[in-house]
Amino acid sequence: MQIIPVIDIRDGLAVHARAGNRAAYEPLMTPFAGTADPVDVARGIQEAFGCEMLYVADLDSIEGRSPNIESCDQIAVAMARSEVWLDNGQLALGQHDNDRVPAKNLSHVIGTENLPDVLAYQTVALESAVPPILSLDYSAEGFLGPKKLLEASQLWPRDVIVMTLARVGMGDGPDLVRLSHIASVAGPNRRVFAAGGVRNLDDLRALIRAGAHGALVATALHTGKIKPDDLKEVAGF
DSSP: OEEEEEEEEETTEEEEOOTTOGGGOEEOOOTTOSSOOHHHHHHHHHHHHOOSEEEEEEHHHHTTSOOOHHHHHHHHHHTTTSEEEEEOSSSSTTTTOTTOOOOTTEEEEEEGGGOSOHHHHHHHHHHOSSOOEEEEEEETTEEESOHHHHHOGGGOOSEEEEEEGGGTTTOSOOOHHHHHHHHHHHOTTSEEEEESOOOSHHHHHHHHHHTOSEEEESHHHHTTSSOGGGHHHHHOO
16 A cells, blocks of 8 residues: 655645645644754655655645745655655646746646536646646535546546545544545556545555555654554555
């Protein structure tokens, strides 16, 4: 199983995400860094877990404010030997700066909450040199985004995230039923990643049984409920 640590950035700081209520996110306190600077946190996570992948959400960009371009680029440099998945709420990595060339280890996450329609996704997917990662976003009320895309699994890329925002940072456990359903619809040629609610090693084992290829994890890492040694069983770190 692939474990992907998560860093959420808001107002230039790494923040503790809880239930998708982004306005209430507070600066992250973590044993892996002495500050909430996103680059410090990324370096600390890398040192502790030796992770091959990292997920970064630029919440300012997602919510239509000035993006944290410098922090995201610095994280990519600090994680040069790892793949960084960036969700910036945009349809292209360089959308804010057409002259900027994204780092080679940056991969683009497209969240369905930011998609106006299926055509927008199809256009981006066709124009991208590297296929994007698709995040199927869910609030407590249900799916966020064009429902036609949710129903058209043939359009999905190889990597698909099931993002359950209401469970992020809440300690309620992952949505195993939804994950299992998406995994079955996605089929054997796609990799499905769970996001939201992972509390401990037992949750990771349950996600494996439900068909997850990997999981995005934040709170459980920073609180020590999942330790580097715990991941050896499921991820081979």
